[in-house]
Amino acid sequence: MAVAMPRESNIDTVFQRLVDSYNTFSQAPNGSPKAKAQLQSAAKELIAATQAPYEAALAFAMQNALFPCFIAAGDCGILSQWPKVTMTAEELAEKTGAERRLIARLMRVLVGAGVFNELGEELYSHNQLSTTLSKPSLLSVTKFASPAVARLPEYLAATSYRNPGYSTEVSTPFQFGNNTPLGFYQALAANDNVRKGFDDQMKAHVAMERAKFQTGFASMFDFEGEVGPLIKSPEDVALVDVGGSQGHVLEDVRKHLPGFKGRLILEELPETLQSITVPEGIEAVPYNFLESEQPIKGAACYLLRQIFLNWSDARGHQILRNTLPAMKRGYSRLLIMEPVPPPAAAPMAAAMLDIQMMQMGGGLRTEKQWRAFLDDAGFEVRNFWPSNSNQTVIEAVPKAQV
Numbered sequence: 001m002a003v004a005m006p007r008e009s010n011i012d013t014v015f016q017r018l019v020d021s022y023n024t025f026s027q028a029p030n031g032s033p034k035a036k037a038q039l040q041s042a043a044k045e046l047i048a049a050t051q052a053p054y055e056a057a058l059a060f061a062m063q064n065a066l067f068p069c070f071i072a073a074g075d076c077g078i079l080s081q082w083p084k085v086t087m088t089a090e091e092l093a094e095k096t097g098a099e100r101r102l103i104a105r106l107m108r109v110l111v112g113a114g115v116f117n118e119l120g121e122e123l124y125s126h127n128q129l130s131t132t133l134s135k136p137s138l139l140s141v142t143k144f145a146s147p148a149v150a151r152l153p154e155y156l157a158a159t160s161y162r163n164p165g166y167s168t169e170v171s172t173p174f175q176f177g178n179n180t181p182l183g184f185y186q187a188l189a190a191n192d193n194v195r196k197g198f199d200d201q202m203k204a205h206v207a208m209e210r211a212k213f214q215t216g217f218a219s220m221f222d223f224e225g226e227v228g229p230l231i232k233s234p235e236d237v238a239l240v241d242v243g244g245s246q247g248h249v250l251e252d253v254r255k256h257l258p259g260f261k262g263r264l265i266l267e268e269l270p271e272t273l274q275s276i277t278v279p280e281g282i283e284a285v286p287y288n289f290l291e292s293e294q295p296i297k298g299a300a301c302y303l304l305r306q307i308f309l310n311w312s313d314a315r316g317h318q319i320l321r322n323t324l325p326a327m328k329r330g331y332s333r334l335l336i337m338e339p340v341p342p343p344a345a346a347p348m349a350a351a352m353l354d355i356q357m358m359q360m361g362g363g364l365r366t367e368k369q370w371r372a373f374l375d376d377a378g379f380e381v382r383n384f385w386p387s388n389s390n391q392t393v394i395e396a397v398p399k400a401q402v
């Protein structure tokens with residue numbers, strides 16, 4: 001006679017929490033990030049509740065195998081567009097030159113992690129995750145950023161566990177992990193292929209934000225209401241996107257706010273500007289924000305999206321010092337867009353992004369850290385504008401004007 005397994009006493013409670021979180025999520029307007037984070041956390045809790053402690057610990061520790069399988073699958077061509085909707089391990093072996101038995105082993109891990117669907121013995125199909133991970137730009141950037149992250153423990157031990165970025169005299173984890181004197185963006189500039197992939201990744205966020213959250217950069221801040229009245233003549237500069245990559249933020253504004261007046265200026269490193277097609281209606285100006293003073297004076301807004309997370313406080317202050325003299329008191333404002341993690345219960349994606357940024361000596365800042373960081377550089381925060389994507393807009397002005 002079968003003996004019923006004793007059930008973990010808290011599974012029912014955890015399951016109920018998952019149902020409640022689902023109900024909140026499904027009723028929340030426009031995919032609320034908080035409701036989404038709670039649902040994800042409840043789903044993880046349910047998995048954990050079904051595992052014995054040692055089973056959970058082993059599953060956690062052995063995740064070190066996942067990343068190498070992902071990279072190997074990318075390198076040998078499993079993660080690529082397939083000629084057919086379903087492929088067997090044998091067909092993948094023919095396509096890639098890798099041995100069938102090895103492919104089956106790599107696929108077991110990837111399928112277990114939700115990459116690819118397994119339809120039967122050694123029979124697979126792509127799913128949304130594997131299709132997205134197959135993008136050459138994503139693969140090349142991930143590989144570029146990996147050695148420094150893998151060697152973080154060594155770096156942290158060598159620097160006596162100081163928070164990376166504590167000194168601009170000390171190599172960053174990126175330099176240490178890659179045995180190079182070049183910083184992240186200098187190394188990127190020396191590698192055309194990866195740099196192009198990086199720029200495409202940045203641009204891909206626009207499509208993702210619009211598709212997933214029915215929102216875009218243009219609607220994360222009330223550009224028309226807040227900035228519109230400041231623009232009196234077509235010669236006035238409305239937005240300078242500093243380090244704006246391919247100009248996708250400005251393009252989004254141009255496209256989705258047709259009534260928004262004023263010049264839109266994209267500033268980027270010369271090597272980036274040389275390799276992109278600047279969108280119509282956008283002016284491009286080569287500029288290195290670490291090396292010299294902001295050349296466009298008196299713009300209504302200086303926009304820095306996903307810039308400060310790449311830099312330590314010291315380098316970030318250098319960027320702000322270079323921006324401040326160009327700002328017209330009582331008129332210009334600074335708009336910073338990046339993820340701002342809550343003081344507790346940060347989403348895992350933000351925590352992971354923070355560690356990726358650690359390799360450059362940068363990282364994410366909480367609201368309290370942003371206030372202190374900007375205050376030290378002579379700015380005062382006017383507002384934190386949350387959005388239903390992972391980005392927050394931080395609006396700040398030079399201190400003397402408030």
Ligand SMILES: C[S@@+](CC[C@H](N)C(=O)[O-])C[C@H]1O[C@@H](n2cnc3c(N)ncnc32)[C@H](O)[C@@H]1O
Pocket residue numbers: 185202203242243244245246267268269272287288289290291304305306307310
């Ligand atoms: C994380 S990306 C963000 C791009 C864009 N703002 C966005 O949100 O999509 C950082 C950008 O900063 C640019 N950058 C890096 N160092 C720079 C420097 N010293 N001066 C100007 N731009 C720089 C890079 O080329 C890159 O496009």
